[in-house]
Amino acid sequence: MTERRTATTRTFTARTHDTGLIIHDPLTGLTYRADAELGSGRVRLSDADLDSWPEIHPAALHADMPISLCWSPLVRCNLACPHCLDDKSVSELARPDRYRIARLLAESAVMGVDISGGEPLLLRELPELIDVLVAGGCAVSVTTNGTHLARRAESLASRVDAVRVSLDGPDAERHDHWRGKGSFARALAGIRAAVAHGIPTQIQTVLLRSTARAGVRAMVDLAAALGVHGVTFLQMLPIGEGAALADTEQLTDDEATDLLADLTTISAVPVRLRTREAAGGFTVIRADGQVWRNQPGSQAITSRRPLLEINDLALTTRDGSA
Template sequence: MTPSLPTMTTTVRTFAARPDGAEGVVHDPLTGLTHRTSRALGSGRVRLSATDLASWPEVHPAAVQTDVPISVCWSPVVRCNLACSYCLDDKSVSELARPERHRIANLIAETAVLGVDISGGEPLLLRDLPDLIDVLVAGGCAVSVTTNGTHLARRAEALAGRVDAVRVSLDGPDAERHDRWRGAGSFDHAVTGIRAAIAQDIPTQIQAVLLRSTAQASMRAMVDLAATVGASGVTFLQMLPIGEGAALAGTEQLTDDEALGLLAELKTTAAVPVRLRTRQAAGGFTVIRSDGQIWRNQPGAHAISALRPLHTASDLALTAWDGSA
């Protein structure tokens, strides 16, 4: 008897799509990337294989003809149990009460926004987080949650079957390097959370902000950690000189060219997929902060500007000066 060949498994995940002329665009909630498809897929949430996705080129959202952002970052909470020195959030911003959070979720769900990344602060501190996700999913959005991971183990079961992806922020590939930035015990809690999310079949990736003092020594180890715990990949983020991170920009900020150089050394031998979000790519990105105000990163993401309160779905409309994502 001829032995059978091993069967390759293909990962199928949830994305959000919309037509773009004769083609289409797809937002990936795991990576935050937008891909141009070879065929129109309709509008709303779709199930696609990783093989399909890999065959479609990445495209900057600003290159897509659209009246609203392809994706937004929604930070409905300011509170956080950790204190990252490069945090983008403005701690002076007020936090809307639960009914207002649900109003914002419903407004986003009414638009043609494809992806919503719920961030903070620490979003897992919100008891109503699963309900907010349900509202967005019902509107056709692909939803991710960006978290420090310390509460992920206890929340993973409630998120399973709801959220489309989880992104866990780490500052180092081990407790010694991570806890130096985020506090004793935070690394172990985060890794336990990553394992719990993966056990619940939630697509999970690691995110790490690149700092000049740590990047070169820790990038490969971070990728190795992702492979060890079973994460779907690693996204390295360029530090943005916004919020508390502005004070570190002079000493810790890498140029996009420097960051791309570090990634090039790593990408060809990485055990899991790796990518870089440059500052240039972060320019024009739309943020909804916890007070219900819409903000957008300026070109090059060297600063962020307040636009308007989110009162109606039309308030999310892009304007000519944005070059927005």
């Protein structure tokens, strides 16, 4: 759900599909069916261009390959968030394998890759991995806790198409409760650096029952004050380490929708909700090189197969099963 957009020109990816031209937005992860004459590949568009195009869930395209996916090339992180989606028991592949996976993704039909973790800004070779993906025509975003963003924003500015910074509260008291003392100040410094370097930036925040009702409006106000491109509220997924909090912290999709309903019309920045239902079927490549997929309703995630060739990304197996 988004209402207001700034008149900003950004990079998207476009691809001709059986149903028409499809646009992927690396900032929000959303997919649109476009009524426009554009070539396939990386394209520059205004946010305003999206207003007349309908959003479409990738599953409705019945594509053979994911439209977009999340790649978590490492499990290492400088924070220890209790609602983390990652499984810290997963082993990390060596650096050559990370380049191998980047090349496979660049050669695939995947339109968008969000590099996450762990904390992706701990990877020294992150700029080079982004370069490989961009050279293959992908739109690339990085999801980060923001604490290392201030020192790395300059090197990312000429490469990455969007940065998504995770915040768990609109102030240090509420954010640091989940992520550790001083993490809020460092994340805000990172957001300001990204904005100053012209990187399209949005805030992402996980909706938790214990904090959501008191903090959503303040989070949107903070986003407006920082000059970012919007806020995405994410429904908590009972996946990875966050599974331990599921019973006490999950909101239903209906509760989350009601909670954010008025913000879409009164906010100075775009506000979006990603429901658990919408996250169903999403593809994740974890640090061990295994392709994982969210189950319908995103109540669990299932390991599919190791990523050894492009066909290992396929949404159906060779025998036709999902």
